[in-house]
Amino acid sequence: MLNTIDQIFIKAKQIILDILSPFLPExxxxxxxxxxxxxxxxxxxxxxxxYLTLLERKFIGRMQNRYGPNRCGIxxxxxxxxxxxxxxxxxxxxxxxxxxxxxxxGPITVIIPSLLVFSVIPFGRNMIPSDLSIGILFFFAVASxxxxxxxxxxxGSRNKFSLLGGMRAVAQMVSYEIxxxxxxxxxxxxxxxxxxxxxxxxxxxxxxxxxxxxxxxGFILFFLTGVAEVNRCPFDLPEGESEIIAxxxxxYSGMKFALFYMAEYMNAFSVSALVTTVYLGGWQxxxxxxxxxxxxxxxxxxxxxxxxxxxxxxxxxDQLMGFAWRGLLPLAFINLLAAALWVHLSFPLNDILSFxxxxxxxxxxxxxxxxxxxxxxxxxxxxx
Amino acid sequence: MHIPIDHILVFTSILFLIxxxxxxxxxxxxxxxxxxxxxxxxxxxxFIAFSRSFASSPESGQIFVMFAIVLxxxxxxxxxxxxxxxxxxxKTIYTDEIHLxxx
Amino acid sequence: xxxFQFLATTAFYAAMLGILIAAALCVTVRNxxxxxxxxxxxxxxxxxxxxxxxxxxxxxxxxxxxxxAIMTLIVFAVMLTSRMGNPAVxxxxxxxxxxxxxxxxxGFILISAILKxxxxxxEPQTAVNAxxxxxxxxxxxVFPFEVVSLVLLVALxxxxxxxxxx
Numbered sequence: 223m224l225n226t227i228d229q230i231f232i233k234a235k236q237i238i239l240d241i242l243s244p245f246l247p248e249x250x251x252x253x254x255x256x257x258x259x260x261x262x263x264x265x266x267x268x269x270x271x272x273y274l275t276l277l278e279r280k281f282i283g284r285m286q287n288r289y290g291p292n293r294c295g296i297x298x299x300x301x302x303x304x305x306x307x308x309x310x311x312x313x314x315x316x317x318x319x320x321x322x323x324x325x326x327x328g329p330i331t332v333i334i335p336s337l338l339v340f341s342v343i344p345f346g347r348n349m350i351p352s353d354l355s356i357g358i359l360f361f362f363a364v365a366s367x368x369x370x371x372x373x374x375x376x377x378g379s380r381n382k383f384s385l386l387g388g389m390r391a392v393a394q395m396v397s398y399e400i401x402x403x404x405x406x407x408x409x410x411x412x413x414x415x416x417x418x419x420x421x422x423x424x425x426x427x428x429x430x431x432x433x434x435x436x437x438x439x440g441f442i443l444f445f446l447t448g449v450a451e452v453n454r455c456p457f458d459l460p461e462g463e464s465e466i467i468a469x470x471x472x473x474y475s476g477m478k479f480a481l482f483y484m485a486e487y488m489n490a491f492s493v494s495a496l497v498t499t500v501y502l503g504g505w506q507x508x509x510x511x512x513x514x515x516x517x518x519x520x521x522x523x524x525x526x527x528x529x530x531x532x533x534x535x536x537x538x539x540d541q542l543m544g545f546a547w548r549g550l551l552p553l554a555f556i557n558l559l560a561a562a563l564w565v566h567l568s569f570p571l572n573d574i575l576s577f578x579x580x581x582x583x584x585x586x587x588x589x590x591x592x593x594x595x596x597x598x599x600x601x602x603x604x605x606x
Numbered sequence: 607m608h609i610p611i612d613h614i615l616v617f618t619s620i621l622f623l624i625x626x627x628x629x630x631x632x633x634x635x636x637x638x639x640x641x642x643x644x645x646x647x648x649x650x651x652x653f654i655a656f657s658r659s660f661a662s663s664p665e666s667g668q669i670f671v672m673f674a675i676v677l678x679x680x681x682x683x684x685x686x687x688x689x690x691x692x693x694x695x696x697k698t699i700y701t702d703e704i705h706l707x708x709x
Numbered sequence: 710x711x712x713f714q715f716l717a718t719t720a721f722y723a724a725m726l727g728i729l730i731a732a733a734l735c736v737t738v739r740n741x742x743x744x745x746x747x748x749x750x751x752x753x754x755x756x757x758x759x760x761x762x763x764x765x766x767x768x769x770x771x772x773x774x775x776x777x778a779i780m781t782l783i784v785f786a787v788m789l790t791s792r793m794g795n796p797a798v799x800x801x802x803x804x805x806x807x808x809x810x811x812x813x814x815x816g817f818i819l820i821s822a823i824l825k826x827x828x829x830x831x832e833p834q835t836a837v838n839a840x841x842x843x844x845x846x847x848x849x850x851v852f853p854f855e856v857v858s859l860v861l862l863v864a865l866x867x868x869x870x871x872x873x874x875x
Contacts, residue, residue, distance in 0.1 A: 249712040323743060355838055359769040366777030370749055373784055377742060385788075392781055399777070416839055609721055609761075611828050617725045619819040621732055623812055628736025630808045636786050637741055640748050643779070644732050647755050650771075654764050657837070659830040665837045665845045671767050672842075675774050676857050680864035682779045686786040687872035693790045702802065 228511040232348055235259075259351050263340045271487040272302035278528050285532040312476035320473065321378040328375025329474065329481040335364045335371075336488040343495045344418050346505045346513030357418040358410065361496060362403060365451070368485070369395045372460070372470050375482075379473035387469025390539065391460035395451060397546040402447035404554035408436050408561030409500050418496075422504035430503035435577040436561040439584075441501040443554055445523065448493035450546070452486060455531035462536055494523035548591050556583040614655040621648035635689045635699045639682065646678045721761050728754035741787050749780050766839045 226233065235258055243251055276291065276298060283290025291298035316325055342357040344350040354360050369392055376388020409431055410416065413424045431437035450457035461469030471482045498504060498519040505512035537545070560576035567575060625648060628641030650671045657667025693699050696706070728751055735747035752775045759768035802808075846854050 252712070321740075321742070324746065327746065354765065356765045356769050359766070359773070359839075363769040363772035363777070366773055367749075367753070370776060370780050370784065373781070374742075374746060377784075377788065392785070396778070396781060414840075609718065611830055612823055615823045616820060617729070619816065619823065620729060622819070623816045624729070624732045624736055626815065627808060627812055630811070631802055631805050632736070633802055634741060636783065636790060637736075637744060639786075640741075640744055640783060641736055643748060643775075643783075644735065644751060647752065647775075651755060651758060654759055654762050654767065657764070658762050659828070659832075665841050668764055668767050668837055668842055669845055669850050671764075672770060672846075673853060673857050675770060676861060679774055679779055680861055682782050683868040684864050684871070686782050687868040689786055690789060690872050699790045 224509075224511070228347060228513075230511075231346070231513070263351060264337065267337050267340060267488050267491075268484060270491050271484045272306065274487045274491065274524065275305070275483075276302050277524075278531070281525065281528045282532045285529075306480070309477055309480040314476040314478060315473075317380060317473050319380045321380060324374050324378025325473070326378075328371055328378055329478040331371040332368055332375065332485045333481050333488075335368045336485045336492065338364045339492045339496075340488075342418055343492065344422050344499060344504055344516075345495075346511070346516055349505075349513060350419055353417060353419050356416045358406060358416050358421070358496075358500070361418075361492075362399075365489070365492075366395075366399060368489075375474070376470035379470075381473050383466040383468075384470050384472045386466050387460045387462075387472070390466075391453065391470055394453070394457065394459060394542060397543060398447045398450040398457075398550075401443060401546060401550040401554045402451060404551070404558065405440050405443035405447060406500055407558055408440050411558070411561055412565055418499050418504075421500055422506060425503040425506050427506070428503070428508070430501065430506070432501045432503075434564065435573060435580050436557050436564055437501055439553065439557045439560075439580050441497065443550055443557065444501060445497050445526075447546075447550060448497055449527055449530065450542075452489040452493050454486075454490060454527055456534035456537050457542060458536060459539060459542060464536075490524060490527060491520065494520045494527070497523055544591070549587055552587055553583065556580065611655055611659045615652065618648045618651045618655070621651070633700045633702055635692070635701055636686070638701065639685050639689070643678060643682070646674060650674050717761065721758070724754050724757050724761070728758070741791060742784070745780065745783050745787055748783070749776055752776050752780070763836065766837075766842055 235255070238258065239251060239255055242254060246254070279301075280290040280298070291301040294300040294304050316322060339361050341351040342354055342360050344353075372391045372395075373388045376384045376391070379385075409421060412431070413421050415421070425431060432441045453460050459465075459469075461471065463469075466472075471479055474482060495516070498516060502519045502523075505516040507515035510518075556579065560579045563579070564572040564576045566572075622645050625641045625644035628644065629638050632638050632641060653667040653671045653674070657664050689699055692704060696704055698704065731747050731750040731754060735744050735751060738744050738747065752771065756768045756771040756776075759765070759771060
């Protein structure tokens with residue numbers, strides 16, 4: 223019974239294929255089995271995005287002592303649909319001075335990487351769209367292209383605020399990509415494979431990487447850099463509305479704006495899903511079906527992102543850069559060293575040693591980055 | 607899937623020629639750098655095709671591509687830094703207007 | 710030939726054609742920013758070719774380094790050196806026709822040499838993945854690897870020193 227619920231989506235796909243198989247030739251069946259996965263992903267992404275917007279509005283509403291949307295349907299469940307209709311029917315404005323090619327290309331190409339990265343995320347036991355041998359690397363490679371397209375959109379708008387937002391986006395995403403890549407290297411070192419399935423299988427039976435010293439640090443690093451990489455609070459400088467209107471999507475309206483919005487939420491989901499996969503054990507967990515574990519962990523991480531948004535003020539540009547280059551990057555390197563020692567040594571010694579190294583280095587980085595305020599000068603003789 | 611190697615080689619030589627055309631005909635220094643990137647990529651595809659098609663040491667070709675990509679990154683960084691410096695000093699990046707060393 | 714092989718072969722030739730078109734547009738369009746965007750398309754297409762040729766690791770590296778890093782550099786250079794607002798000035802030399810002379814010469818030599826050589830190809834037995842690449846990099850090619858890392862360091866320092874404003 224439990225096994226059936228665990229594999230329910232695989233079974234559903236198999237049933238569809240079984241119904242169709244008497245009527246169609248073999249090559250058609252292969253195409254259809256691929257097609258089912260692609261359609262599922264292409265529907266799943268936007269639906270997740272729509273309900274994430276609703277969840278976020280409700281969540282932040284409660285934090286600010288109000289209800290959030292509750293007029294459309296029960297609990298406001300139809301609100302995303304009405305938002306979608308509004309977006310579709312809005313006029314699509316292209317500024318006169320804008321570069322039409324780049325202005326058109328930006329939103330379309332931003333959405334493609336955020337859909338593509340879903341293909342290497344293991345949603346449950348046997349539920350991965352394609353188990354590439356370079357899964358993790360594929361995720362980072364595809365996700366890193368979105369920098370260029372955001373800048374294309376910003377440049378094509380021919381607007382100072384757009385350009386400022388685009389430049390901020392490029393600077394931020396390039397800076398945070400380095401600690402982000404380094405923060406998953408310890409997990410790859412322990413597992414010895416790029417495949418996301420192999421990483422999840424290595425965390426069998428509550429041996430999640432987050433329970434080891436290097437795993438805890440890696441988890442925090444990866445989650446923080448991930449939040450920065452998808453431009454969410456408190457790292458949402460590229461679209462800081464109190465400074466530069468709406469950043470790189472100032473000049474977009476209607477469906478093109480909706481595409482940016484969609485890409486942002488889908489990226490938030492996929493980054494949370496990858497953090498879950500690499501450090502929180504993916505779909506591993508007792509009793510409950512695997513996909514339920516996966517979504518529960520992912521939504522906990524997304525809720526933490528929303529909590530950040532509800533409570534943290536936005537960072538300054540210099541704070542943002544300093545945090546990446548002086549705080550996260552050295553810690554990521556030291557974490558790599560700690561993980562290597564952890565693999566090399568045997569059980570009681572490895573935990574203790576890596577814990578000590580990481581504690582000392584976190585303290586040292588904190589002390590080295592401490593704000594040195596000059597001492598208040600006391601004038602001894604001035605008033606005599 | 608089996609692609610005959612001479613098809614890939616002809617394709618890469620055409621790509622190389624396109625890059626060469628760009629490098630020779632562009633006035634803009636950044637444009638020349640862009641064309642050089644195309645030429646480098648044409649050569650990289652050749653390496654991969656050879657590593658696929660000859661049995662001895664298939665990983666050598668891929669490792670050379672990695673080195674080529676790293677060196678391309680170094681070229682781009684230094685080249686663009688030089689271009690920026692020229693732009694700052696000469697207020698132009700058109701290669702026919704930069705004649706500081708002519709006389 | 711099974712359907713999959715047919716589809717893969719068709720996709721391979723289509724990708725080649727797409728790359729050639731994108732590259733041709735890249736070297737001919739007047740707007741330098743568009744040229745950079747077409748370069749990005751060319752690079753992504755080449756990464757797809759690597760995927761087809763079963764060099765997945767190199768394909769990921771290509772996208773990560775070229776499209777993620779080098780394109781950002783180029784786009785920033787385009788932005789910093791373009792004269793925003795001015796009508797586009799000609800981007801090529803006036804006597805473009807003379808370029809075709811060396812081009813034809815090089816092309817003739819290359820393509821005739823390729824077509825005349827009898828290629829004795831043989832399929833490699835072992836697939837190359839990240840593990841074998843890493844092992845080769847740390848055994849056979851460890852010296853070039855170190856030299857390349859030194860070159861990167863020198864390029865990093867050099868770029869900072871050159872581009873720094875006083």
